[in-house]
Structures are given as structure tokens and as C-alpha cells.
Amino acid sequence: MKTFKRLLGYATPLHHYIPEYVIYTLIGIIFGMVNFAMLIPLLTVIFNQVGEVPNTLPHPAFSFSINYFVDLFNYYFYSFIRASGSKQSALYFVCAVIGVCITIANAGRYMSSRVMVRLKMTMLSRLRNNLYLKFTSLPMGYYSQQTKGDLLSTMTNDVQEIESNVINAIQILLRDPFIIIGYFAALFYLSVNLTLFTIVFFPVSGLLISYVSKKLKQKGWFSQELLGKILNVTEETLSGIRIIQSFTAERFMRDKFSEVDHRFTKVSKAMYNQRELASPISEILGVIVIVILVIYGGTLVLNGSDLLNGATFMTYLVFYSQIMQPAKNISTAITTMQKGIVASERIFRILDADISITEKPNALPITSFQENITYNNVSFKYEQHDVLKHIQLTIKKGQMIALVGRSGAGKSTMADILPRFYDVNEGAIRIDGTDIREFKLHDLRSMIGVVSQEAILFNDTVLNNIAFGQPDADREAIIHAAKIANAHEFIEQLENGYDTFIGDRGLKLSGGQRQRLTIARAIFKNPPILILDEATSALDTESEKLVQAALDKLMQNRTTIVIAHRLSTIQFASEIVVMDQGLIKERGTHEQLLQQDGIYHKLVEMQEFK
Numbered sequence: 001m002k003t004f005k006r007l008l009g010y011a012t013p014l015h016h017y018i019p020e021y022v023i024y025t026l027i028g029i030i031f032g033m034v035n036f037a038m039l040i041p042l043l044t045v046i047f048n049q050v051g052e053v054p055n056t057l058p059h060p061a062f063s064f065s066i067n068y069f070v071d072l073f074n075y076y077f078y079s080f081i082r083a084s085g086s087k088q089s090a091l092y093f094v095c096a097v098i099g100v101c102i103t104i105a106n107a108g109r110y111m112s113s114r115v116m117v118r119l120k121m122t123m124l125s126r127l128r129n130n131l132y133l134k135f136t137s138l139p140m141g142y143y144s145q146q147t148k149g150d151l152l153s154t155m156t157n158d159v160q161e162i163e164s165n166v167i168n169a170i171q172i173l174l175r176d177p178f179i180i181i182g183y184f185a186a187l188f189y190l191s192v193n194l195t196l197f198t199i200v201f202f203p204v205s206g207l208l209i210s211y212v213s214k215k216l217k218q219k220g221w222f223s224q225e226l227l228g229k230i231l232n233v234t235e236e237t238l239s240g241i242r243i244i245q246s247f248t249a250e251r252f253m254r255d256k257f258s259e260v261d262h263r264f265t266k267v268s269k270a271m272y273n274q275r276e277l278a279s280p281i282s283e284i285l286g287v288i289v290i291v292i293l294v295i296y297g298g299t300l301v302l303n304g305s306d307l308l309n310g311a312t313f314m315t316y317l318v319f320y321s322q323i324m325q326p327a328k329n330i331s332t333a334i335t336t337m338q339k340g341i342v343a344s345e346r347i348f349r350i351l352d353a354d355i356s357i358t359e360k361p362n363a364l365p366i367t368s369f370q371e372n373i374t375y376n377n378v379s380f381k382y383e384q385h386d387v388l389k390h391i392q393l394t395i396k397k398g399q400m401i402a403l404v405g406r407s408g409a410g411k412s413t414m415a416d417i418l419p420r421f422y423d424v425n426e427g428a429i430r431i432d433g434t435d436i437r438e439f440k441l442h443d444l445r446s447m448i449g450v451v452s453q454e455a456i457l458f459n460d461t462v463l464n465n466i467a468f469g470q471p472d473a474d475r476e477a478i479i480h481a482a483k484i485a486n487a488h489e490f491i492e493q494l495e496n497g498y499d500t501f502i503g504d505r506g507l508k509l510s511g512g513q514r515q516r517l518t519i520a521r522a523i524f525k526n527p528p529i530l531i532l533d534e535a536t537s538a539l540d541t542e543s544e545k546l547v548q549a550a551l552d553k554l555m556q557n558r559t560t561i562v563i564a565h566r567l568s569t570i571q572f573a574s575e576i577v578v579m580d581q582g583l584i585k586e587r588g589t590h591e592q593l594l595q596q597d598g599i600y601h602k603l604v605e606m607q608e609f610k
């Protein structure tokens, strides 16, 4: 119930929808009922039981009761027959009333559906946007614990589940109880005795349905989790198809997929079978009641009882049959809702995830720095083991620091904690003496440009990829950045130049071209601090030269931390920091370190650097 209430909260303010919805629904129900009530005069006319037409009939005095409306109808009904002099014309009159009622009832239903569509779309759009907002604000640490497939499944399937299950259920739960109440009122009006029979049926079916729905909820969780796994395997396969085929691992991946899919199919089958059970249960219970009704009511009519005549009994049965559908709808809605509630819980689990990287209420602005960046006694761990241990490092403005060391030494982690992708566990990183956690997060990150090993581009134009996040950027400035990054020439040769869409993750470009675009992006951003994960190893010599030249220009007049893979970069570094198992083991210039005959010397000898 709590989840349901919270979900409704995404459609607030509810008073924009509910009163309007109730009014349209009531119009639909009342005119729908009048429509069926027309059966009584219709049958009376057809079976020629109209009887004597009274000479004068007083216009009934207004009161808000069924009797008033019945009398009003009779008044016009008999007046019509009297005026036309034929009972046949009474048929036309009744048919005309039915036509008008059907039109109004359907207009009411249509309008109420429109209100619900509005509510539904508002709620879903807010949910999707909140999820996306959360995705963009969750810290990196969150993503190493979650799989992409799970998160994508939440954005697509879980939101879809809410659309198809919860919202339809809300629509039914806000409409069908009114229908049942209305029809029950009419049934009581037509025959109290018969109606008392039917009431027994409702609590019995209610109990059965609630049992089935509880079971469904457990299975719902499980099936969505398995669906997330299916998406995961698919996503991995699509992005790694080259590797899968070259390692001839197709069979292995197919087996992996089939195994998850098999489990998902099994759980889904059981769940759908259980869901389908709700409908036959209520149908059987309903038919049993109808049989009892027909026997009891039919006997009254056959015996010529004063309590019931043929036309009223027939109408009664029609009215009763109209209750069956909404009753069934409600029971189905309650069961399907469970599935939707499970989906909502999965969404809320993400929305409630802790954003551990936050800024303080009175965070300081920062747009530039004057002196230095310092790592003061910094320790950090992802999970249990310290990945960085008591790091002391000062980077003066304008310096280029090269981080070197074996794989897993902690170099990338050193770079990741500067823009606060992760927060340090101990110690502090300071810019001009102020802890970076004191600054506005947006300001801090705006000061830092990152060029990573993997060229990450977006499915957009070249222009928008260079001026990423700045839709109104000056075209000339973008072209200028591209020229510095040695990217202008190849961009000009693209189909639509700077306005060319570069495809999913820039797949239409070569590795070197992609890398030069990311460099142009960093040049355009023009940040005072640069983090460079040197990424030239995957490129051929020609391409490498172009990228290197672009990088050299990018580094000019900036404070740079390079995770260095190349001797040519390292040689020019102001200071080389040699890391090993989370510790700074050696530091100094290239010449100084070579003389020390330590780790660095070995790395160079082993030709770890090209």
C-alpha cells in the first residue's frame, strides 16, 4: 500500500484528475444504467403489456430519487402514446431515449479515459525522468555494484509494467466500484430478495483472489530479476560480438543465455498460469450465483408472484450480468497490480539509492586555482583492501605529473578521486589549501578535463560531441578546437562535415579519429586541470603521431596528471611518480629515477614504456 501511495505521488496534484474523472465516470455509469432500465418499457411494449393509457397524468414534482425519474419517464412515455394515438410510436420513443443515453454514456466514458491517459502519461514521464536524473547523479561506486542490464530493464520493463498493470488497475479501481454500487442500488430497487442472494458471492471470491495475488507478488520479483539478467547477457554479447566470434565462444554464450532464459520462462509460465486462475475462479462463482437467481426468480415469475413480473426479472438479470464484468475487473486488477507493485519497488530501490558524493549546503565556488593541488595523507579503498595508502603528493600549477607503475598499482584511482568520482576514505585532496569536498561539485568538475583511454563519444553530431553539454556553443570556437586537435581535416571530409552524426559511440570513425575528437572536446572545454589516461597504444604509428601532437597541444599551459604509457611523455614530465600496490615508491625526473636503479629503472628496461 505504501508503494502504491508513493506511486500515486508521481501524479500529483491528484485533484487535477480525480474530481473530473469521477464526474465523467458517473455520467458514464448513470446513463449506461438508464440505458438498461429502458429494457422494462421496451419489453412491456414488445410483449404488448402497456395496458390502458391514462387520460391525464400529472407532471411529477422534483425529488432526487429513482421514483421521480421513473415517473418523469412514464409521464413522457404516455404523453407520447396519447399524442400519436399508437403504441407502436412508444417503441420509437424508447429507442430514441436509448440512443441519447448511449451517446451520453459513451461520451462520459471517453472523457474519463482521456483524464486517465493524462494521469498515466504524467506519472510515467515523471518516473522515467526521475530515474534518468538518478542515473546521472549516482556515484561511480554504484555502477560497479549494479549491472547495466538490470538498470536498463528497470527503465524499460519496469516502467512498462507500471503502465500496463498498475495504471490500468488504478483506472479500474476508481471506476468499477462505482459501477457495482450503482448497479446494486438498481438491483435492490428492482428486487430486494434476489439481491440478498448475490451479496454472499462477493466476500468468498475476494478471499480466493487475495490468496492468488500474494503468490503472484513473490514470483513477480524473481521474474523481473531474471529478465535483467537476460538483458545483461544480450548487452554484453552485442558490445562484445567481435571478441565472442574471434574466440569462437558463440556456443558458450548461447548456453549461458539459454540457461537464464530457461529459468525466466519457467517462472513466467508459473506466474501467468496463476494470474489466469483469477478469472475462471470468479467466473465459476458468478455462474453459480446466476443459476440460483434464475431458479429462484424464475419460480417467482412462473407462480405469478406480486414481487416480480417477467419484464422486471429479465431486466434484473441484465443488470446483474453487468455487475459480473466490473467484479471480475476488480479481482484481476488486484492480482495484476501486484506485478506492477513489484516493478515499482524495483524502481524505488534505485530512486532511494544513496548518493554518497554530495556537496555541502554552503559549498564554495571555484573557477580557477593559483598555487597547487595536494594529496594529503590520502587513503582509499573500493571494498575491503586499501588501494591507495597514505599518499602525499603536491602538484604545482602548470606542472605535468606522470603516474607510472604496474597494472593495478592504483594510478587510475589517483585520477578518479580528484573530480570526486569517489571520495577518499582518509586524508584529503586540497586545491590551494581547501579540501575539494568544500567546493561546489559542478565547479570542481568544470575545472577538470578528462581524456580517457577509451574514446567515449555520443550518438550525435561532431559539433555536439566537441561542445558536449553546451548546445549554444560558438561554431567557430568548436572548429578552432578541432583544428588544434588535428581533427579538422577528417571532419571536413565527412559527409556533412561538422554536422555529421557519428553513429552509436562514434562507430563510424576510426580509433584515432575518435580519440582526436575527445581531445578536441577537452580543448574546447579548456579546463585548467587535465587528467590524461594516455591512449595511443591501440593506434597505428601514423594515427599515433597525430593524436600525440594533439595531446601535446592540449597539455600546454595546463596542470596535467598523466597516467603515462609512453617514454616520450614521461621524459618531459615535471615529476614522475612511481606507484606500486597503492604506495608512492619512487619520485623524481626521468634521469633521477634511472640513476636510482629501482622500479622505474626496471620498467624502462623491460620496455614497459614505448
Ligand SMILES: Nc1ncnc2c1ncn2[C@@H]1O[C@H](COP(=O)(O)OP(=O)(O)OP(=O)(O)O)[C@@H](O)[C@H]1O
Binding pocket: 144, 382, 383, 387, 405, 406, 407, 408, 409, 410, 411, 412, 413, 414
Ligand atoms: N570499481 C572498483 N571496484 C573495486 N575494485 C576496484 C575498482 N576499480 C579498481 N579496483 C581495484 O583497485 C586497484 C587499483 O586499480 P586502478 O585501476 O587504480 O589501477 P591502475 O594502476 O590504474 O591499473 P591499470 O594500469 O591496469 O589501469 C586494483 O587492484 C583494482 O582491482
